[in-house]
Amino acid sequence: MxxxxxxxxxxxxxxxxxxxxxxxxTALAQHLDISAASATNxxxxxxxxxxxxxxxxxxxxxxxxxxxxxxxxxxxxxxxxLFLAEALDVPWxxxxxxxxxxxxxxxxxxxxxxxxxxxxxxxxPHGDPIPTKAGTVERPEYQSLLDVGAGQSAVIQRxxxxxxxxxxxxSKLGLIPDxxxxxxxxxxxxxxxxxxxxxxxxxxxxxxxxxxxxVTPTVEKKAYRAKSKSHV
Amino acid sequence: MxxxxxxxxxxxxxxxxxxxxxxxxTALAQHLDISAASATNxxxxxxxxxxxxxxxxxxxxxxxxxxxxxxxxxxxxxxxxLFLAEALDVPWxxxxxxxxxxxxxxxxxxxxxxxxxxxxxxxxPHGDPIPTKAGTVERPEYQSLLDVGAGQSAVIQRxxxxxxxxxxxxSKLGLIPDxxxxxxxxxxxxxxxxxxxxxxxxxxxxxxxxxxxxVTPTVEKKAYRAKSKSHV
DNA sequence: TAAAAAATTTAGCCGCGACTAAATTTAGTT
DNA sequence: AACTAAATTTAGTCGCGGCTAAATTTTTTA
Numbered sequence: 001m002x003x004x005x006x007x008x009x010x011x012x013x014x015x016x017x018x019x020x021x022x023x024x025x026t027a028l029a030q031h032l033d034i035s036a037a038s039a040t041n042x043x044x045x046x047x048x049x050x051x052x053x054x055x056x057x058x059x060x061x062x063x064x065x066x067x068x069x070x071x072x073x074x075x076x077x078x079x080x081x082l083f084l085a086e087a088l089d090v091p092w093x094x095x096x097x098x099x100x101x102x103x104x105x106x107x108x109x110x111x112x113x114x115x116x117x118x119x120x121x122x123x124x125p126h127g128d129p130i131p132t133k134a135g136t137v138e139r140p141e142y143q144s145l146l147d148v149g150a151g152q153s154a155v156i157q158r159x160x161x162x163x164x165x166x167x168x169x170x171s172k173l174g175l176i177p178d179x180x181x182x183x184x185x186x187x188x189x190x191x192x193x194x195x196x197x198x199x200x201x202x203x204x205x206x207x208x209x210x211x212x213x214x215v216t217p218t219v220e221k222k223a224y225r226a227k228s229k230s231h232v
Numbered sequence: 233m234x235x236x237x238x239x240x241x242x243x244x245x246x247x248x249x250x251x252x253x254x255x256x257x258t259a260l261a262q263h264l265d266i267s268a269a270s271a272t273n274x275x276x277x278x279x280x281x282x283x284x285x286x287x288x289x290x291x292x293x294x295x296x297x298x299x300x301x302x303x304x305x306x307x308x309x310x311x312x313x314l315f316l317a318e319a320l321d322v323p324w325x326x327x328x329x330x331x332x333x334x335x336x337x338x339x340x341x342x343x344x345x346x347x348x349x350x351x352x353x354x355x356x357p358h359g360d361p362i363p364t365k366a367g368t369v370e371r372p373e374y375q376s377l378l379d380v381g382a383g384q385s386a387v388i389q390r391x392x393x394x395x396x397x398x399x400x401x402x403s404k405l406g407l408i409p410d411x412x413x414x415x416x417x418x419x420x421x422x423x424x425x426x427x428x429x430x431x432x433x434x435x436x437x438x439x440x441x442x443x444x445x446x447v448t449p450t451v452e453k454k455a456y457r458a459k460s461k462s463h464v
Numbered sequence: 465t466a467a468a469a470a471a472t473t474t475a476g477c478c479g480c481g482a483c484t485a486a487a488t489t490t491a492g493t494t
Numbered sequence: 495a496a497c498t499a500a501a502t503t504t505a506g507t508c509g510c511g512g513c514t515a516a517a518t519t520t521t522t523t524a
Contacts (some may be wrong), residue, residue: 002477003480003481005480005481005482024501024502025501025502025503026500026501026502034481034482034483035482035483035484036482036501036502036503037480037482037483037484037485037502037503037504037505038482039502040502040504041481041482041503042481042482044503045481056489056502056503057488057489057490057501057502057503058502084342087319087349088342088345088346088349089345090341090342090345094341097339098338098339098342101337101338102334102337102338104337105333105334105336105337106333106334107329107330108332109322109326110316110320110330111322113320113322114320117319117320207473211439217512235510235511237510237511237512255469256471256472257472257473258470258471260474266511266513267512267514268471268472268473269473269474269475269512269513269514269515270511270512270513271472272472272473272474273473273511273512274511274512276473277510277511285512288472288473288519289472289473289518289519289520290472290520303466383494388518
Protein backbone atom coordinates (compact mmCIF):
# COMPACT_ATOMS: atom_id res chain seq x y z
CA MET A 1 0.00 0.00 0.00
CA UNK A 2 1.48 3.28 -1.07
CA UNK A 3 0.71 6.23 1.21
CA UNK A 4 -1.18 9.35 0.22
CA UNK A 5 2.09 11.26 0.61
CA UNK A 6 3.92 9.08 -1.88
CA UNK A 7 1.01 9.41 -4.29
CA UNK A 8 1.05 13.18 -3.97
CA UNK A 9 4.76 13.40 -4.64
CA UNK A 10 4.51 11.20 -7.72
CA UNK A 11 1.60 13.22 -9.04
CA UNK A 12 3.46 16.47 -8.46
CA UNK A 13 6.59 15.21 -10.20
CA UNK A 14 4.51 14.05 -13.13
CA UNK A 15 2.83 17.41 -13.48
CA UNK A 16 6.11 19.31 -13.22
CA UNK A 17 7.63 17.02 -15.83
CA UNK A 18 4.90 18.08 -18.24
CA UNK A 19 6.34 21.58 -18.32
CA UNK A 20 10.07 21.15 -17.88
CA UNK A 21 12.24 18.16 -18.67
CA UNK A 22 13.95 18.02 -15.31
CA UNK A 23 12.22 18.52 -11.97
CA UNK A 24 14.20 20.28 -9.26
CA UNK A 25 13.87 19.74 -5.54
CA THR A 26 12.85 23.36 -5.07
CA ALA A 27 10.13 23.23 -7.72
CA LEU A 28 8.73 20.09 -6.12
CA ALA A 29 8.85 21.61 -2.65
CA GLN A 30 7.08 24.75 -3.83
CA HIS A 31 4.42 22.78 -5.68
CA LEU A 32 3.65 20.75 -2.56
CA ASP A 33 4.11 23.67 -0.17
CA ILE A 34 6.70 21.94 1.96
CA SER A 35 10.36 22.61 2.78
CA ALA A 36 13.10 21.62 0.36
CA ALA A 37 14.61 19.35 3.00
CA SER A 38 11.37 17.41 3.26
CA ALA A 39 11.31 17.04 -0.50
CA THR A 40 14.85 15.67 -0.49
CA ASN A 41 13.87 13.15 2.16
CA UNK A 42 10.96 11.86 0.17
CA UNK A 43 12.92 11.85 -3.08
CA UNK A 44 15.45 9.52 -1.48
CA UNK A 45 12.66 7.26 -0.34
CA UNK A 46 11.07 7.24 -3.78
CA UNK A 47 14.46 6.43 -5.30
CA UNK A 48 14.81 3.47 -2.91
CA UNK A 49 11.37 2.32 -4.07
CA UNK A 50 12.54 2.61 -7.69
CA UNK A 51 9.77 5.08 -8.44
CA UNK A 52 12.13 7.90 -9.41
CA UNK A 53 15.71 8.33 -10.59
CA UNK A 54 17.55 10.86 -8.47
CA UNK A 55 20.59 12.65 -9.73
CA UNK A 56 21.68 14.44 -6.54
CA UNK A 57 21.78 18.23 -6.85
CA UNK A 58 20.44 17.98 -10.39
CA UNK A 59 16.90 16.80 -10.19
CA UNK A 60 14.51 13.92 -10.23
CA UNK A 61 12.69 11.94 -12.90
CA UNK A 62 9.92 9.34 -12.75
CA UNK A 63 10.77 5.76 -13.63
CA UNK A 64 8.30 3.76 -15.68
CA UNK A 65 6.88 2.34 -12.45
CA UNK A 66 6.65 5.81 -10.93
CA UNK A 67 4.90 7.23 -13.95
CA UNK A 68 2.40 4.41 -13.93
CA UNK A 69 1.54 5.16 -10.32
CA UNK A 70 1.30 8.87 -10.99
CA UNK A 71 -1.14 8.20 -13.82
CA UNK A 72 -3.25 5.97 -11.62
CA UNK A 73 -3.59 8.77 -9.10
CA UNK A 74 -4.34 11.29 -11.85
CA UNK A 75 -6.98 8.96 -13.26
CA UNK A 76 -8.62 8.77 -9.87
CA UNK A 77 -8.42 12.51 -9.47
CA UNK A 78 -9.94 13.40 -12.80
CA UNK A 79 -12.63 10.74 -12.72
CA UNK A 80 -13.67 11.96 -9.29
CA UNK A 81 -13.72 15.59 -10.44
CA LEU A 82 -16.02 14.76 -13.30
CA PHE A 83 -18.17 12.48 -11.21
CA LEU A 84 -18.73 15.11 -8.54
CA ALA A 85 -19.61 17.66 -11.18
CA GLU A 86 -21.98 15.34 -13.06
CA ALA A 87 -23.61 13.37 -10.29
CA LEU A 88 -23.75 15.96 -7.52
CA ASP A 89 -23.50 19.30 -9.33
CA VAL A 90 -20.45 20.27 -7.34
CA PRO A 91 -19.31 23.57 -8.84
CA TRP A 92 -16.34 23.68 -11.12
CA UNK A 93 -14.03 25.47 -8.73
CA UNK A 94 -14.65 23.05 -5.86
CA UNK A 95 -14.20 19.66 -7.49
CA UNK A 96 -10.42 19.86 -7.49
CA UNK A 97 -10.03 20.28 -3.74
CA UNK A 98 -12.53 17.52 -3.06
CA UNK A 99 -10.89 15.10 -5.51
CA UNK A 100 -7.49 15.88 -4.02
CA UNK A 101 -8.56 14.00 -0.89
CA UNK A 102 -10.85 11.31 -2.27
CA UNK A 103 -8.37 10.19 -4.94
CA UNK A 104 -6.26 8.42 -2.30
CA UNK A 105 -8.97 6.33 -0.72
CA UNK A 106 -11.12 4.78 -3.44
CA UNK A 107 -10.74 1.14 -4.46
CA UNK A 108 -10.04 -0.10 -7.97
CA UNK A 109 -13.57 -1.40 -8.01
CA UNK A 110 -15.03 2.01 -7.23
CA UNK A 111 -12.76 3.60 -9.82
CA UNK A 112 -14.19 1.22 -12.42
CA UNK A 113 -17.76 1.92 -11.39
CA UNK A 114 -17.24 5.67 -11.61
CA UNK A 115 -15.62 5.36 -15.04
CA UNK A 116 -18.49 3.19 -16.18
CA UNK A 117 -21.09 5.59 -14.80
CA UNK A 118 -19.45 8.40 -16.77
CA UNK A 119 -19.13 6.35 -19.94
CA UNK A 120 -15.34 6.15 -19.90
CA UNK A 121 -14.80 9.87 -20.36
CA UNK A 122 -11.65 11.33 -21.89
CA UNK A 123 -11.60 14.72 -20.21
CA UNK A 124 -12.27 16.10 -16.75
CA PRO A 125 -14.33 19.29 -16.22
CA HIS A 126 -11.25 21.48 -16.74
CA GLY A 127 -10.35 19.80 -20.00
CA ASP A 128 -7.50 17.70 -18.60
CA PRO A 129 -7.21 14.30 -20.27
CA ILE A 130 -8.09 11.32 -18.08
CA PRO A 131 -5.42 8.59 -18.16
CA THR A 132 -6.69 5.19 -19.24
CA LYS A 133 -6.81 2.18 -17.00
CA ALA A 134 -3.88 0.82 -19.00
CA GLY A 135 -1.75 3.79 -17.99
CA THR A 136 -1.66 5.90 -21.12
CA VAL A 137 -2.66 9.55 -21.56
CA GLU A 138 -3.17 11.89 -24.41
CA ARG A 139 -0.69 14.72 -24.46
CA PRO A 140 -2.37 17.30 -26.67
CA GLU A 141 -0.20 20.28 -27.57
CA TYR A 142 -2.33 23.28 -26.80
CA GLN A 143 -1.35 26.86 -27.10
CA SER A 144 -1.61 29.36 -24.30
CA LEU A 145 -4.25 32.02 -24.83
CA LEU A 146 -1.38 34.42 -24.18
CA ASP A 147 0.17 33.44 -27.51
CA VAL A 148 -2.91 33.99 -29.63
CA GLY A 149 -2.53 37.11 -31.76
CA ALA A 150 -5.00 39.99 -31.83
CA GLY A 151 -7.75 39.40 -34.37
CA GLN A 152 -7.57 35.61 -34.02
CA SER A 153 -10.20 33.26 -32.62
CA ALA A 154 -9.56 30.18 -30.55
CA VAL A 155 -11.43 27.37 -28.86
CA ILE A 156 -10.70 26.79 -25.19
CA GLN A 157 -9.47 23.24 -24.60
CA ARG A 158 -8.22 23.30 -21.07
CA UNK A 159 -8.19 25.59 -18.04
CA UNK A 160 -5.64 25.11 -15.29
CA UNK A 161 -7.36 23.92 -12.13
CA UNK A 162 -4.64 25.07 -9.77
CA UNK A 163 -6.46 28.18 -8.52
CA UNK A 164 -10.11 27.93 -7.44
CA UNK A 165 -10.51 31.74 -7.41
CA UNK A 166 -9.43 31.89 -11.03
CA UNK A 167 -11.76 29.06 -11.94
CA UNK A 168 -14.71 30.78 -10.34
CA UNK A 169 -13.87 33.89 -12.31
CA UNK A 170 -13.48 31.97 -15.56
CA SER A 171 -16.83 30.28 -15.23
CA LYS A 172 -18.48 33.63 -14.54
CA LEU A 173 -16.89 34.97 -17.74
CA GLY A 174 -17.83 31.94 -19.82
CA LEU A 175 -14.23 30.91 -20.30
CA ILE A 176 -14.74 27.15 -20.13
CA PRO A 177 -13.63 24.25 -22.33
CA ASP A 178 -15.22 24.23 -25.80
CA UNK A 179 -16.06 27.93 -25.65
CA UNK A 180 -14.81 30.11 -28.49
CA UNK A 181 -13.01 33.37 -27.77
CA UNK A 182 -12.01 36.17 -30.09
CA UNK A 183 -8.82 37.93 -29.11
CA UNK A 184 -9.50 41.59 -29.70
CA UNK A 185 -6.28 43.24 -28.62
CA UNK A 186 -3.13 42.66 -26.73
CA UNK A 187 -1.05 45.17 -24.81
CA UNK A 188 2.71 44.83 -25.26
CA UNK A 189 5.12 43.58 -22.55
CA UNK A 190 2.77 40.80 -21.39
CA UNK A 191 0.10 43.40 -20.83
CA UNK A 192 -3.58 42.53 -20.49
CA UNK A 193 -5.56 40.78 -23.19
CA UNK A 194 -8.97 41.90 -24.42
CA UNK A 195 -11.28 39.05 -25.49
CA UNK A 196 -14.86 38.54 -26.64
CA UNK A 197 -16.78 35.39 -25.74
CA UNK A 198 -19.62 33.70 -27.63
CA UNK A 199 -22.28 35.60 -25.68
CA UNK A 200 -20.81 38.79 -27.12
CA UNK A 201 -19.50 40.04 -23.81
CA UNK A 202 -15.97 41.41 -23.71
CA UNK A 203 -13.46 40.87 -20.93
CA UNK A 204 -9.95 41.87 -19.98
CA UNK A 205 -7.50 39.20 -18.81
CA UNK A 206 -4.16 39.89 -17.25
CA UNK A 207 -1.11 37.75 -17.99
CA UNK A 208 -1.57 35.30 -15.12
CA UNK A 209 -5.14 34.59 -16.07
CA UNK A 210 -4.46 34.23 -19.79
CA UNK A 211 -1.58 31.87 -19.07
CA UNK A 212 -4.00 29.48 -17.33
CA UNK A 213 -6.12 29.06 -20.45
CA UNK A 214 -5.08 26.67 -23.20
CA VAL A 215 -6.59 26.82 -26.65
CA THR A 216 -6.47 25.69 -30.26
CA PRO A 217 -6.68 28.60 -32.69
CA THR A 218 -9.60 28.40 -35.11
CA VAL A 219 -8.60 28.43 -38.74
CA GLU A 220 -9.96 31.57 -40.43
CA LYS A 221 -9.08 33.92 -43.30
CA LYS A 222 -6.57 36.03 -41.46
CA ALA A 223 -4.69 32.95 -40.33
CA TYR A 224 -4.59 31.63 -43.91
CA ARG A 225 -3.20 34.90 -45.24
CA ALA A 226 -0.53 34.99 -42.60
CA LYS A 227 0.44 31.44 -43.50
CA SER A 228 0.70 32.09 -47.27
CA LYS A 229 2.75 35.21 -46.59
CA SER A 230 5.32 33.31 -44.65
CA HIS A 231 5.70 30.97 -47.61
CA VAL A 232 6.74 33.76 -50.00
CA MET B 233 -8.77 19.30 12.12
CA UNK B 234 -9.39 16.02 13.83
CA UNK B 235 -7.50 13.06 12.37
CA UNK B 236 -9.02 9.95 10.81
CA UNK B 237 -7.68 8.00 13.82
CA UNK B 238 -9.51 10.17 16.33
CA UNK B 239 -12.67 9.91 14.26
CA UNK B 240 -12.39 6.13 14.15
CA UNK B 241 -11.93 5.88 17.90
CA UNK B 242 -14.92 8.09 18.58
CA UNK B 243 -17.07 6.13 16.18
CA UNK B 244 -15.99 2.84 17.76
CA UNK B 245 -16.71 4.06 21.27
CA UNK B 246 -20.12 5.28 20.17
CA UNK B 247 -20.98 1.95 18.63
CA UNK B 248 -19.77 0.00 21.65
CA UNK B 249 -21.81 2.28 23.91
CA UNK B 250 -24.92 1.27 22.01
CA UNK B 251 -24.58 -2.25 23.36
CA UNK B 252 -23.05 -1.88 26.80
CA UNK B 253 -23.15 1.07 29.12
CA UNK B 254 -19.43 1.18 29.77
CA UNK B 255 -16.77 0.68 27.12
CA UNK B 256 -13.62 -1.14 28.19
CA UNK B 257 -10.14 -0.62 26.77
CA THR B 258 -10.04 -4.21 25.59
CA ALA B 259 -13.37 -4.03 23.78
CA LEU B 260 -12.24 -0.87 22.03
CA ALA B 261 -8.89 -2.41 21.09
CA GLN B 262 -10.58 -5.52 19.70
CA HIS B 263 -13.10 -3.50 17.75
CA LEU B 264 -10.33 -1.47 16.12
CA ASP B 265 -7.93 -4.39 15.81
CA ILE B 266 -5.11 -2.71 17.69
CA SER B 267 -3.27 -3.45 20.93
CA ALA B 268 -4.77 -2.50 24.27
CA ALA B 269 -1.77 -0.27 24.96
CA SER B 270 -2.46 1.74 21.82
CA ALA B 271 -6.06 2.11 22.86
CA THR B 272 -5.02 3.42 26.28
CA ASN B 273 -2.76 5.95 24.60
CA UNK B 274 -5.50 7.29 22.42
CA UNK B 275 -8.02 7.28 25.24
CA UNK B 276 -5.70 9.55 27.19
CA UNK B 277 -5.41 11.85 24.22
CA UNK B 278 -9.19 11.92 23.73
CA UNK B 279 -9.60 12.69 27.43
CA UNK B 280 -7.19 15.62 27.08
CA UNK B 281 -9.29 16.84 24.15
CA UNK B 282 -12.42 16.56 26.34
CA UNK B 283 -14.00 14.13 23.90
CA UNK B 284 -14.25 11.28 26.41
CA UNK B 285 -14.31 10.80 30.15
CA UNK B 286 -11.78 8.22 31.27
CA UNK B 287 -12.09 6.39 34.52
CA UNK B 288 -8.74 4.54 34.62
CA UNK B 289 -9.05 0.75 34.77
CA UNK B 290 -12.81 1.05 34.51
CA UNK B 291 -13.66 2.30 31.08
CA UNK B 292 -14.38 5.24 28.86
CA UNK B 293 -17.45 7.25 27.91
CA UNK B 294 -18.08 9.90 25.27
CA UNK B 295 -18.65 13.47 26.38
CA UNK B 296 -21.31 15.52 24.64
CA UNK B 297 -18.63 16.94 22.36
CA UNK B 298 -17.29 13.47 21.63
CA UNK B 299 -20.71 12.10 20.86
CA UNK B 300 -21.41 14.97 18.51
CA UNK B 301 -18.22 14.20 16.59
CA UNK B 302 -18.98 10.49 16.51
CA UNK B 303 -22.39 11.22 15.05
CA UNK B 304 -20.89 13.47 12.40
CA UNK B 305 -18.61 10.65 11.29
CA UNK B 306 -21.47 8.19 11.39
CA UNK B 307 -23.59 10.53 9.31
CA UNK B 308 -20.84 10.72 6.73
CA UNK B 309 -20.45 6.97 6.76
CA UNK B 310 -24.08 6.14 6.28
CA UNK B 311 -24.77 8.83 3.71
CA UNK B 312 -21.81 7.60 1.69
CA UNK B 313 -22.96 4.00 1.95
CA LEU B 314 -26.37 4.87 0.62
CA PHE B 315 -24.98 7.15 -2.04
CA LEU B 316 -22.62 4.51 -3.37
CA ALA B 317 -25.43 1.98 -3.47
CA GLU B 318 -27.90 4.35 -5.15
CA ALA B 319 -25.71 6.31 -7.51
CA LEU B 320 -23.15 3.70 -8.49
CA ASP B 321 -24.82 0.39 -7.74
CA VAL B 322 -22.05 -0.64 -5.43
CA PRO B 323 -23.17 -3.96 -3.92
CA TRP B 324 -24.46 -4.08 -0.41
CA UNK B 325 -21.52 -5.92 1.05
CA UNK B 326 -18.94 -3.50 -0.35
CA UNK B 327 -20.34 -0.10 0.58
CA UNK B 328 -19.22 -0.35 4.19
CA UNK B 329 -15.52 -0.80 3.43
CA UNK B 330 -15.58 1.99 0.88
CA UNK B 331 -17.42 4.39 3.20
CA UNK B 332 -14.99 3.56 5.99
CA UNK B 333 -12.29 5.43 4.07
CA UNK B 334 -14.27 8.16 2.32
CA UNK B 335 -16.07 9.27 5.47
CA UNK B 336 -12.91 10.99 6.73
CA UNK B 337 -12.16 13.10 3.70
CA UNK B 338 -15.38 14.71 2.46
CA UNK B 339 -16.19 18.33 3.17
CA UNK B 340 -19.32 19.60 4.87
CA UNK B 341 -20.39 20.95 1.53
CA UNK B 342 -20.13 17.55 -0.12
CA UNK B 343 -21.96 15.95 2.80
CA UNK B 344 -24.82 18.38 2.22
CA UNK B 345 -24.90 17.71 -1.51
CA UNK B 346 -25.01 13.97 -0.98
CA UNK B 347 -27.80 14.27 1.59
CA UNK B 348 -29.71 16.49 -0.80
CA UNK B 349 -29.19 14.11 -3.71
CA UNK B 350 -30.60 11.30 -1.59
CA UNK B 351 -33.52 13.37 -0.33
CA UNK B 352 -32.37 13.52 3.30
CA UNK B 353 -32.69 9.80 3.92
CA UNK B 354 -33.25 8.33 7.35
CA UNK B 355 -31.64 4.89 6.89
CA UNK B 356 -28.56 3.50 5.19
CA PRO B 357 -28.69 0.34 3.05
CA HIS B 358 -28.30 -1.90 6.12
CA GLY B 359 -31.13 -0.20 7.97
CA ASP B 360 -28.94 1.85 10.28
CA PRO B 361 -30.41 5.27 11.08
CA ILE B 362 -28.56 8.24 9.62
CA PRO B 363 -27.80 10.93 12.23
CA THR B 364 -29.16 14.36 11.37
CA LYS B 365 -27.02 17.35 10.63
CA ALA B 366 -28.05 18.68 14.02
CA GLY B 367 -26.49 15.67 15.73
CA THR B 368 -29.49 13.60 16.72
CA VAL B 369 -30.25 9.97 15.87
CA GLU B 370 -33.14 7.66 16.19
CA ARG B 371 -32.49 4.80 18.54
CA PRO B 372 -35.11 2.25 17.55
CA GLU B 373 -35.37 -0.72 19.87
CA TYR B 374 -35.29 -3.70 17.60
CA GLN B 375 -35.33 -7.30 18.64
CA SER B 376 -32.73 -9.80 17.50
CA LEU B 377 -34.05 -12.44 15.12
CA LEU B 378 -32.62 -14.88 17.69
CA ASP B 379 -35.31 -13.87 20.15
CA VAL B 380 -38.26 -14.40 17.83
CA GLY B 381 -40.19 -17.48 18.80
CA ALA B 382 -41.00 -20.33 16.44
CA GLY B 383 -44.24 -19.70 14.59
CA GLN B 384 -43.81 -15.94 14.68
CA SER B 385 -43.25 -13.58 11.75
CA ALA B 386 -41.06 -10.51 11.75
CA VAL B 387 -39.99 -7.68 9.48
CA ILE B 388 -36.25 -7.15 9.11
CA GLN B 389 -35.30 -3.62 10.13
CA ARG B 390 -31.54 -3.70 10.29
CA UNK B 391 -28.68 -6.03 9.41
CA UNK B 392 -25.28 -5.59 11.03
CA UNK B 393 -22.76 -4.40 8.43
CA UNK B 394 -19.73 -5.64 10.34
CA UNK B 395 -19.09 -8.72 8.21
CA UNK B 396 -19.14 -8.44 4.41
CA UNK B 397 -19.29 -12.24 3.99
CA UNK B 398 -22.42 -12.38 6.09
CA UNK B 399 -23.94 -9.51 4.15
CA UNK B 400 -23.31 -11.21 0.85
CA UNK B 401 -24.97 -14.32 2.22
CA UNK B 402 -27.94 -12.38 3.58
CA SER B 403 -28.59 -10.67 0.28
CA LYS B 404 -28.47 -14.00 -1.52
CA LEU B 405 -31.04 -15.33 0.94
CA GLY B 406 -33.28 -12.27 0.67
CA LEU B 407 -32.66 -11.26 4.27
CA ILE B 408 -32.62 -7.51 3.75
CA PRO B 409 -34.36 -4.61 5.48
CA ASP B 410 -38.15 -4.53 4.98
CA UNK B 411 -38.26 -8.24 4.12
CA UNK B 412 -40.65 -10.40 6.13
CA UNK B 413 -39.44 -13.68 7.62
CA UNK B 414 -41.39 -16.49 9.25
CA UNK B 415 -39.52 -18.27 11.99
CA UNK B 416 -40.32 -21.95 11.53
CA UNK B 417 -38.36 -23.60 14.28
CA UNK B 418 -35.62 -23.04 16.75
CA UNK B 419 -33.19 -25.61 18.13
CA UNK B 420 -32.50 -25.28 21.87
CA UNK B 421 -29.20 -24.09 23.40
CA UNK B 422 -28.75 -21.31 20.81
CA UNK B 423 -29.00 -23.86 18.06
CA UNK B 424 -29.78 -22.98 14.46
CA UNK B 425 -32.92 -21.19 13.36
CA UNK B 426 -35.12 -22.27 10.46
CA UNK B 427 -36.80 -19.40 8.58
CA UNK B 428 -38.95 -18.86 5.50
CA UNK B 429 -38.65 -15.68 3.42
CA UNK B 430 -41.29 -13.96 1.28
CA UNK B 431 -40.23 -15.85 -1.84
CA UNK B 432 -41.19 -19.06 -0.05
CA UNK B 433 -37.64 -20.34 0.22
CA UNK B 434 -36.52 -21.74 3.55
CA UNK B 435 -33.11 -21.24 5.12
CA UNK B 436 -31.16 -22.26 8.18
CA UNK B 437 -29.31 -19.62 10.19
CA UNK B 438 -26.83 -20.35 12.93
CA UNK B 439 -26.62 -18.25 16.06
CA UNK B 440 -23.99 -15.80 14.80
CA UNK B 441 -25.96 -15.06 11.68
CA UNK B 442 -29.30 -14.69 13.44
CA UNK B 443 -27.73 -12.37 15.99
CA UNK B 444 -26.78 -9.97 13.17
CA UNK B 445 -30.39 -9.51 12.07
CA UNK B 446 -32.69 -7.10 13.88
CA VAL B 447 -36.42 -7.20 13.46
CA THR B 448 -39.81 -6.04 14.66
CA PRO B 449 -42.24 -8.93 15.17
CA THR B 450 -45.42 -8.67 13.09
CA VAL B 451 -48.57 -8.53 15.11
CA GLU B 452 -50.61 -11.67 14.55
CA LYS B 453 -53.09 -13.85 16.44
CA LYS B 454 -50.57 -15.74 18.50
CA ALA B 455 -48.95 -12.54 19.69
CA TYR B 456 -52.33 -11.08 20.69
CA ARG B 457 -53.21 -14.15 22.70
CA ALA B 458 -49.90 -14.04 24.51
CA LYS B 459 -50.40 -10.39 25.31
CA SER B 460 -53.93 -10.78 26.69
CA LYS B 461 -52.76 -13.70 28.77
CA SER B 462 -50.16 -11.62 30.54
CA HIS B 463 -52.89 -9.17 31.49
CA VAL B 464 -54.87 -11.77 33.34
C1' DT C 465 -9.14 -14.05 51.93
C1' DA C 466 -5.13 -15.09 49.57
C1' DA C 467 -3.42 -16.46 45.26
C1' DA C 468 -3.95 -16.61 40.32
C1' DA C 469 -5.69 -14.69 36.21
C1' DA C 470 -7.18 -11.06 33.47
C1' DA C 471 -7.39 -6.33 32.28
C1' DT C 472 -5.19 -2.04 32.10
C1' DT C 473 -1.61 1.18 32.19
C1' DT C 474 3.26 2.65 31.90
C1' DA C 475 7.71 2.78 29.78
C1' DG C 476 10.21 2.78 25.95
C1' DC C 477 10.60 1.99 21.03
C1' DC C 478 9.67 2.54 15.84
C1' DG C 479 8.37 4.34 11.08
C1' DC C 480 6.34 8.12 8.78
C1' DG C 481 6.63 12.62 7.07
C1' DA C 482 7.02 17.03 8.44
C1' DC C 483 10.45 20.81 10.35
C1' DT C 484 14.98 24.05 11.20
C1' DA C 485 19.77 24.87 11.12
C1' DA C 486 24.04 23.82 9.26
C1' DA C 487 26.99 21.90 5.71
C1' DT C 488 27.86 21.12 0.98
C1' DT C 489 27.55 21.47 -3.98
C1' DT C 490 26.55 24.04 -8.09
C1' DA C 491 25.96 28.16 -10.81
C1' DG C 492 26.73 32.87 -11.64
C1' DT C 493 29.42 36.81 -11.29
C1' DT C 494 33.37 39.92 -11.73
C1' DA D 495 39.82 31.60 -11.42
C1' DA D 496 37.98 33.02 -7.20
C1' DC D 497 34.18 34.62 -4.74
C1' DT D 498 29.28 34.87 -3.92
C1' DA D 499 24.68 33.48 -4.12
C1' DA D 500 21.46 29.99 -4.73
C1' DA D 501 20.12 25.32 -4.55
C1' DT D 502 20.46 21.05 -2.35
C1' DT D 503 21.53 17.78 1.02
C1' DT D 504 22.69 16.31 5.79
C1' DA D 505 21.94 16.22 10.68
C1' DG D 506 19.02 16.23 14.18
C1' DT D 507 14.21 17.06 16.11
C1' DC D 508 9.14 16.57 16.56
C1' DG D 509 4.20 14.83 16.71
C1' DC D 510 1.37 11.04 15.40
C1' DG D 511 -0.17 6.58 16.14
C1' DG D 512 1.21 2.22 16.12
C1' DC D 513 4.03 -1.68 18.80
C1' DT D 514 6.11 -5.02 22.83
C1' DA D 515 7.45 -5.89 27.46
C1' DA D 516 6.93 -4.96 32.10
C1' DA D 517 4.41 -3.06 35.98
C1' DT D 518 0.13 -2.28 38.18
C1' DT D 519 -4.73 -2.74 39.30
C1' DT D 520 -8.96 -5.28 39.30
C1' DT D 521 -11.48 -9.50 39.18
C1' DT D 522 -12.00 -14.27 39.74
C1' DT D 523 -11.33 -18.47 41.88
C1' DA D 524 -9.76 -21.74 45.03
